[in-house]
Amino acid sequence: MSRMMLRNMRKNQKGVITAVKKDGELGRRIRDMGLVPGTEITVQGRAPLYDPVALRVMGSVISLRNNEADFIEVEVQP
């Protein structure tokens, strides 16, 4: 088990969110989508230019930009 920022995760890698270090509008939009500590995520894929990233979260697919993923810390499953 190791912690890393969401931006650095590979495709198909799984993990559990440990922290969302952002307040204000961006922080709120991230949380609205269910990206809160304790939520399990899987990196589903990336756009053709490697950014944004698509995540599987609670049965839906969410995309966010890499610079937005920078605020999300994940404990990655081996």
Place this chain on the structure above:
Amino acid sequence: MTAEFRIALAGNPNSGKTTLFNALTGSRQHVGNYPGVTVEKKEGVYRLENTKINIVDLPGTYSLTAYSEEEVVARDFLIFEKPQVIVNIIDAANLERNLYLTTQFFELGIPVVIALNMIDAARDRGIEIKEDRLAEYLGVPVVPIIARTGFGTQKLMEETVRQAAKKKEWNSKPISYGEDIDSTLLDLEEKITSGNFLTDTYPGRWIAIKYLENDQQIKERGRKENAALSALLEKKVEAVSLHLRETMETYPEAMVADHRYGYIKGILQKGVISHKYDKDRLYTSDRIDKVLTNRFLGPLFMGLVLFALYTFTFNYSELPVSWLESLFGYLAQTAEHMLPDGHLKSLIVSGIIDGVGGVLGFVPLIMFMFFGIAILEDSGYLARVAFMLDRIFRIFGLNGSSVMAYILSGGIAGGCAVPGVMATRTLRSPKERMATLLTAPFMNCGAKLPVLALFIGAFFSENKAQYMFFFTILSWMVALVLAKLLRVTVLRGESTPFVLELPPYRFPTLKGLFIHTWEKTWQYIKKAGTVILGISIIIWAMMTYPGLPAKDKEKFVQQRQEVEVAYPAANVAGKMAIPEEEAAERSRMLAAIDRAEAQMALRNSAAGRVGIALESVSFLAGFDWRTNIALIGGVAAKEVILSTLGTAYSLGGDNQKESGSLGKTLAADPGWNPVKGLSVLLFISYYAPCFVTVVCISREAGSWKWGAFSMIFNTIFAFLLATLVFQVGSLFC
């Protein structure tokens, strides 16, 4: 006796809310706007035996904060209009996240009925929900439905009426947000209630939560109500914020959100939901995405889809457009024959019929465009387009969704800015949306194409296609660079977060597509129609009045008489007629006099005078008064440029054949050269959009200021560009 209730329909985007609203209300819908904002307000009626249920469809939102217009509108509606019940539609396959909005209704205390939608799709995914347990733990009724087929909707309405009839008081449901927050909440609530602070409008506990969430709208209202008490509350929030940041590296708003999810998770774990399959199983939708968002196949397929949308909108609408054209052509002809010559006839034919025809001529285009977009949107593909293109468009301060507006406006040469500007509705970020709709008119629309073709043919003739392609690419560059310029000046600000849901692929319902298309088209006809009719009459008047002085008119009458005398009728086989060999020459000369008169009248008109006055500035870019008049006319519609230029060069007539001779005339005219041609061409490409577009921009941006801005900004930019090209080019030629 009939009872009447008023309920609100709310839910996340992609939860099937619009489908349910359409299923319930059918065609009995009324679409308007919330006061002061561009957010649509849809209302409809459902009848249950003797009960009339007025349904307001709130904008789809994930939350009820004050960050977006939609959320503020939804929230203010609930608070100020107090619907008796809120029907909260929830995607059963996405229960956990959808219930997040529900917790916020609980905080507000409004009576809720949950419509658990798409239970069939959830079942296909192996998700089974025990709705009775869910209802028990949440403490509100839960009705399973399938909005697409109508299953369960009657039961939903029966339950809704039952709840509404109870006339329950609003009652905030206490959710725990952790020890630190809870104790602060109690403290704040006590101060709020005892100070009677905004409590006439909002529930006390809710105000306290909003202060903790740092909600700007509520804080502002609070400061106005009681500045001292508001400051006290803010100080207490500040203290707990500091504490949370130091001890746990988090924020009160984050704690509140985390605990809302905690509350939901707690309920769902009590045997409410069961998964038959492994949670990570790939669904059909994910498999489709493997291809459609693939690094290589994705962009290829997207290119095809966008091209197909474009072809669909512009090619398939050709036939109905031509029907409308011939209808208005017929009307104009009839009026031409029936009315006596004079200003009234000119007003009806050139002002009213052409004006109304101009507006209605766009209708098939708009219908086809909205139909195409509705398919892309409802199927879920539009979100993928935004996803794939975001990286590129972000460089210019836009986002991935901007591409459609550009393409429809003429990003593939020959579009139209009217549907393009209206297509920006799919952008959810306000600043990005404004930048897109202000720059979309820089694309080469179908009306600019013949003008470009004429100038290219006259001055750079050899390779029309290559030049066309060059000017299309140039338009993209101009639009993107100016979008960037706007985003660092008048529309400055950080990019709006682009946290986007990629909904599962679904087959759109035909009913939904038709309702969607008709609504948008009707709005266009209603709002744009009236304004544009007025404007086209003004432009007509500018190009007609004050007309020629009597002295000059007399001169033309005299010239005509001279021609008639020179070619007298002769007695041919017992009938008085003009000899055949002379008739052609005679009518040619008469037509030349007509054209000379039209040219002189145009020169003498208000537009002509403005054109001449503008020469003192426009000479910098090489434009003479004839070009100026044509450009003024082009503000009504770009098609007018060629016909006006024709009249100004006394070629007369606006039929297509004449434009060929116009090209030859310009190429041969010593006053024109390739540099001037290029300068005019660039100016026409980028100056003020036509009036229909300006009206649409004003409507979409929510203010006439933006319409005026686009006219002034675009004209100044185009003029600077044209001047630069003309001045530099003249040095070398």
